[in-house]
Amino acid sequence: MxxxxxxxxxxxxxxxxxxxxxxxxxxxxxxxxxxxxxxxxxxxxxxxxxxxxxxxxxxxxxxxxxxxxxxxxxxxxxxxxxxxxxxxxxxxxxxxxxRGELPANPAKGVSAPKKKRPLPKNLDVDEVAQLLEVNEDDPLAVRDRAMMELMYGAGLRLAEMVSLNLADLSFDQGELRVVGKGDKERKVPFTGLAAEWIRRWIPFRAQWVLADEPALFISKRGCRISHRNVQKRMAEWGIKQSVSSHISPHKLRHSFATHILESSHDLRAVQELLGHENISTTQIYTHLDFQHLANVYDQAHPRAKKKRES
Structure with a gap:
């Protein structure tokens, strides 16, 4: 039955x-x-x-x-x-x-909706400061702080940071040449502590680097550092610095975007800094809710401002 x-x-x-x-x-x-x-x-x-x-x-x-x-x-x-x-x-x-009751399967070409991947929780400013209180003179510690300062200071993707070459840096201009997704090139500002710690790292790099190796960040073997090594080192620093949440390169990038947006409310600028092709990606990435966008629009757009009562 x-x-x-x-x-x-x-x-x-x-x-x-x-x-x-x-x-x-x-x-x-x-x-x-x-x-x-x-x-x-x-x-x-x-x-x-x-x-x-x-x-x-x-x-x-x-x-x-x-x-x-x-x-x-x-x-x-x-x-x-x-x-x-x-x-x-x-x-x-x-x-x-x-059973011969249907010539073809109409459901074959229809894909299920993609599962939404939860974005990592960003670090607050105090947690970032706690993570970056690395003042050791050990070459690896200097290298790692330079990487973390750059990741948080410029909002780079992991692949973008690993692929950086020494020649991509312009200290005079205070900018990096970054090759992002789809081999799209962009200029990214880097100043302050990120630039300071890269300057401290470069002499140590010279001691290890193999001939003709262009990479900015290298391992002790003298060749370009791997993605996995960066992830491992950052996670270890999170534990060593007693940061409560797991540290990853993407979490630093996410924190960069969130903190810049919270301070500037300039979604378009954050889009450019992150290298996002579509602004909708930036909006999702930074947890920017629609109400905030509506408030910014109401305050800024000349046609949206309410007429003052006469």
Whole structure:
């Protein structure tokens, strides 16, 4: 017996679901729990389609499948749950193809929405100061502080910092030549403590560097430092300096963006500094909420300012 609350469904939608359930039980040997999950998803989608006038699964094309996925998101489903819903639909359509009831699978080309990756929590200003209180004369300590000062002072990506060459620095101009994503080049200002600690690092670099190695930051072996080594060293400094949260290169970049934005409220400038192609990326990256944008707009735009009462 097929348990379902879908007695209102047209038989042309319901009967294929019943046959699919039998197939999963008798031929695939799936557990009752798995079959129930599949059926709940499929019945829910069938009810959505029936409410919109569809009477058979043969009427479902890719646009309908995309609507089903979008409906799941509107219902508050997680991206992973929408992915499960689409997976059950693909399996069901494969069954119909196997039985000669469908020529092609309309769900094959429809991707599940991407899971949102949570952005790392930025460090507050005091935590950054605590991390960067490295005053040792050991060459590795000087190198590491220079890297951390530069990462926080210029908001570089890890790959951008690792790929820096000595020739990319202009102390006179107070700027770096940075090659970012898509080999796009940009100029980034670096002054203050970042420049000071790079100056302190350069003599130590000269003691280790291999001939013809152009890299600004090198390992003790004299060659360009690796991404993994940078990540490892920064995490270790976080522990050594008793910073409560895990330290990573990306967290320093994120903190740079957040602190600059909090002080300047200049989203476009932060976009340029970070090397983001689209300003929407910067907006998400810096946790800038819409209300803040609305307030800035209301205060700054001549057409948005409320007329003073006469």
């Amino acid at each position: 097929h348990e379902t609350s879908a007695s209102v469904l047209p038989e042309t939608l319901l009967q294929p679901l019943n046959r699919f359930d039998d197939y999963m039980r008798n031929e695939k040997g799936l557990s009752a729990h798995t079959r129930q999950n599949y059926r709940q998803q499929l019945v829910h989608m069938a009810e959505y389609l029936a409410e919109r006038g569809l009477k058979s699964w043969q009427q479902v094309d890719a646009s309908w499948v995309r609507q089903l996925a979008a409906q799941g998101m509107r219902e508050g489903m997680k991206a992973s749950s929408v992915g499960t819903r689409l997976s059950s639909l693909r399996s069901f359509f494969d069954f119909l193809i196997l």
